Amino acid sequence: MEKIKIIKENIKSIPDFPKKGIIFRDITTLISNPVSFKAVIEAMEEALNLHELDRVVAIESRGFLFGSILAHKLGLPLELVRKPGKLPRQTFKETYDLEYGSDTLEIHTDALHKGDKVVIVDDLLATGGTAKATCKLIKQLEAQVIAAIFVVELQDLPGRKALEELENPPEVISLVKY
Amino acid sequence: MEKIKIIKENIKSIPDFPKKGIIFRDITTLISNPVSFKAVIEAMEEALNLHELDRVVAIESRGFLFGSILAHKLGLPLELVRKPGKLPRQTFKETYDLEYGSDTLEIHTDALHKGDKVVIVDDLLATGGTAKATCKLIKQLEAQVIAAIFVVELQDLPGRKALEELENPPEVISLVKY
Numbered sequence: 001m002e003k004i005k006i007i008k009e010n011i012k013s014i015p016d017f018p019k020k021g022i023i024f025r026d027i028t029t030l031i032s033n034p035v036s037f038k039a040v041i042e043a044m045e046e047a048l049n050l051h052e053l054d055r056v057v058a059i060e061s062r063g064f065l066f067g068s069i070l071a072h073k074l075g076l077p078l079e080l081v082r083k084p085g086k087l088p089r090q091t092f093k094e095t096y097d098l099e100y101g102s103d104t105l106e107i108h109t110d111a112l113h114k115g116d117k118v119v120i121v122d123d124l125l126a127t128g129g130t131a132k133a134t135c136k137l138i139k140q141l142e143a144q145v146i147a148a149i150f151v152v153e154l155q156d157l158p159g160r161k162a163l164e165e166l167e168n169p170p171e172v173i174s175l176v177k178y
Numbered sequence: 179m180e181k182i183k184i185i186k187e188n189i190k191s192i193p194d195f196p197k198k199g200i201i202f203r204d205i206t207t208l209i210s211n212p213v214s215f216k217a218v219i220e221a222m223e224e225a226l227n228l229h230e231l232d233r234v235v236a237i238e239s240r241g242f243l244f245g246s247i248l249a250h251k252l253g254l255p256l257e258l259v260r261k262p263g264k265l266p267r268q269t270f271k272e273t274y275d276l277e278y279g280s281d282t283l284e285i286h287t288d289a290l291h292k293g294d295k296v297v298i299v300d301d302l303l304a305t306g307g308t309a310k311a312t313c314k315l316i317k318q319l320e321a322q323v324i325a326a327i328f329v330v331e332l333q334d335l336p337g338r339k340a341l342e343e344l345e346n347p348p349e350v351i352s353l354v355k356y
Contacts, residue, residue, distance in 0.1 A: 014266040024266045028286060031256040034249070041250065061239035061260075068243045069250050071212070072219065078209040078243070086239075088192040088202045108206060 003039040008176045010036035011152065025152045025178065027123050031065060040175065041069050044121075044149055047173045048074075051146050052117055055079055059105075059122040059134055060086070066151060067121035079111040081120075081134045092140045094133040105130065107137040116143035125150040125174055128159030135166055145170040153177045181217040186354045188214035189330065203330045203356065205301050209243060218353065219247050222299075222327055225351045226252075229324050232294040233257055237283075237312055238264070244329060245299035257289040259298075259312045270318045272311040283308065285315040294321035303328040303352055306337030313344055323348040331355045 010030040017024040031037045044066065053076060058067025060082045071078035080087070084104045091106040112118065120134050125148075135145045148163055153174030160172050188208040195202040209215045222244065231254060236245025238260045249256035258265070262282045269284040290296065298312050303326075313323045326341055331352030338350050 012267075017266040018263065026266050028258055028265065028267075028289075031246070031249070031258075032289070034253045034255060037250060037256065038253075058243075061242060061264075064239060064242040065236075065246045065256070068209070068246050071209070072215060072247050075212045075216075077212060078215065080206055080209075082239075085196065087206065088195040088204050089190075089206075111206075111210070 001043075003043045004175060006036050006039045007043065007151070011176060023178075025124065025154075027062065027065075027151060030151070040066060040151055041073065043175050044070055045073060047149060047175075048119060048147060051119065051171075053119050053146060054116040055112060055118050055143075057081055057107075057111075057118050057120045057134065057138065059120065059130055062123035063121050066123065070119075070121060079107065081105050081107050081137060092137055094136045094140075096129045096133040098129065103129070105133045105137060107141065109141070112138060112141040112143040114142040116141075117146045118143050119147045119149060120145055120170070121149055123151045125153040125159040125172070126157045128157075128162030131159065132162045132166065135163065135170065144168065147171045147173055149173040151175050179221075181221045182353060184214050184217045185221065185329070189354060201356075203302065203332075205240065205243075205329060208329070218244060218329055219251065221353050222248055223251060225327060225353075226297060226325060229297065229349075230295055231297050231324060233290060233296050233321075235259055235285075235289075235296050235298045235312065235316065237298065237300040237308055240302070241300035244301065248297075248299060257285065259283050259285050259315060270315055272314045272318075274307045274311040276307065281307070283311045283315060285319065287319070290316060290319040290321040292320040294319075295324045296321050297325045297327060298323055298348070299327055301329045303331045303337040303341075303350070304335045306335075306340030309337065310340050310344070313341065313348065322346065325349045325351055327351040329353050
């Protein structure tokens with residue numbers, strides 16, 4: 001597909017970031033080009049076209065860049081999953097393991113209604129830790145993750161598997177695969 | 179204006195967050211309502227209507243929510259100002275004082291071209307520390323901040339003054355004032 005080609009061409013690969021041996025897929029070059037940024041949003045809209053959705057959940061912080069436009073274009077409420085201490089009202093929390101240590105994500109307890117059909121949005125699917133924690137947060141609110149959409153998927157990491165092994169797994173969609 | 183009324187009605191005021199005595203203006207309720215989120219974007223577009231702009235610079239992280247849509251709708255490149263260690267390529271840095279301690283922001287050294295006319299976008303203008311550091315980063319790149327736009331301005335804090343005292347000050351625009 002022409003759009004996917006444009007998207008891939010505008011992602012910069014940075015060796016040894018954030019540490020030696022890692023190739024970082026840099027989306028700042030992608031959003032710095034209005035043509036490739038538009039291609040991302042259109043490709044996401046097309047991929048989600050068949051789903052009936054009630055809300056968009058964007059994951060801090062690069063997920064905000066794509067989730068906000070998607071919510072705006074689809075005319076859906078935008079809800080945030082954020083790092084600890086950022087959301088001012090009552091939250092649910094999920095802690096997940098990192099390579100070294102752990103991290104926590106939060107969502108407002110009133111962000112979703114019971115039964116809401118939700119798409120989660122982030123820039124990158126790697127180990128799936130963040131996305132899986134987000135799915136668990138959404139489950140705590142008794143809503144349903146219909147789809148999880150990412151700009152980039154790192155296929156040698158188990159992110160897709162982590163999501164597909166969940167009870168009621170979402171459709172996992174990524175635009176560009178490495 | 180009808181739009182500003184809708185925006186203000188959908189911002190929730192949270193007493194004593196993040197600490198006692200502070201009233202936090204919560205924009206999660208604003209973006210959770212597609213009508214008020216749309217009103218923000220339209221009001222921003224109208225306010226920027228008379229400016230010729232080359233790029234949109236969004237400030238991490240809540241600035242991403244509004245800056246991304248604005249860039250997308252205006253068909254302009256989106257550039258990011260981020261917290262330390264997040265941008266993978268060479269950056270310029272600016273450190274600024276907080277009430278306790280200090281913080282640093284970064285921008286890619288190739289994010290802007292010399293002479294670019296830029297609007298910076300964030301959710302909140304309070305003390306102006308973040309916005310001022312962003313203006314300084316943009317000046318390091320020899321670009322020009324034409325406008326600084328915010329959803330909310332806290333008028334009892336010196337943010338507007340801090341920006342208006344800069345050499346070549348931007349137009350400071352806020353949609354809702356407290």
